[in-house]
Amino acid sequence: MESKQIFLYFFVLFYLFMSVPIWGQERIARSVFGNGGTGVSSSENRIVGTLGQPLIGTSSSTDNIQQAGFWYTTFGLITSVEQVEEAQLPTEFRLEQNYPNPFNPTTTIQFSVPKTSSVSIKLYDILGRRVATLVDDEYQVGIYNISFDASDLASGVYVYRIQADGFVATRKLMLLK
Structure with a gap:
């Protein structure tokens, strides 16, 4: 019985320690997103040519959503976006x-x-x-x-x-x- 408990403890410890690197391989650093047809990479991952796949559908993980061939972050970070004011029509010459x-x-x-x-x-x-x-x-x-x-x-x-x-x-x- 004692050998089964030891085996169970080792199994749990093995699962806990080995799952962290596996999760790490699924992650892409937030700083490498290109949102277009360029190649981006981190220390573990590389994405090349994500543009032009309109029939991919949607797949997601805890940090990313892939829709229509583009990667989007779910944490709400938006960079390099300017609000464009609507052009006002002149009221006088x-x-x-x-x-x-x-x-x-x-x-x-x-x-x-x-x-x-x-x-x-x-x-x-x-x-x-x-x-x-x-x-x-x-x-x-x-x-x-x-x-x-x-x-x-x-x-x-x-x-x-x-x-x-x-x-x-x-x-x-x-x-x-």
Whole structure:
């Protein structure tokens, strides 16, 4: 009888000590998750190409859930995620200051259109002569950026003017070569 108890104790101890390494082999360190088609590894595991298996279904363990070919952690850690604000539609016509200013040779001009309108933006030199038409078209509601290349103009101060549905605004820009 005593030999059966000793055997039982050894069996329990063997089970307790040997199960820890087996559990350790099932674990993947939380720091190695890629959530995409890249290879990741830890000291015990390696995952390569987990992308593109949409019919896998769901399988899970205490720390991981595999769904549709991707690994997800169940403890709620999310990294590198930014909340994107929904774009606000403009409520008024606007003409923003160009950037960079002063510039050489390209700059960006931003304008807002609150309703579908014919928009014209023209560039004038300091004497009032029109030197370029930057925009002359119909635009839908939105915020727009135009890039202006002034490679063929001389250094100096210029004025750009927007006209759209009764709205008129001007801004100065400086070209330095």
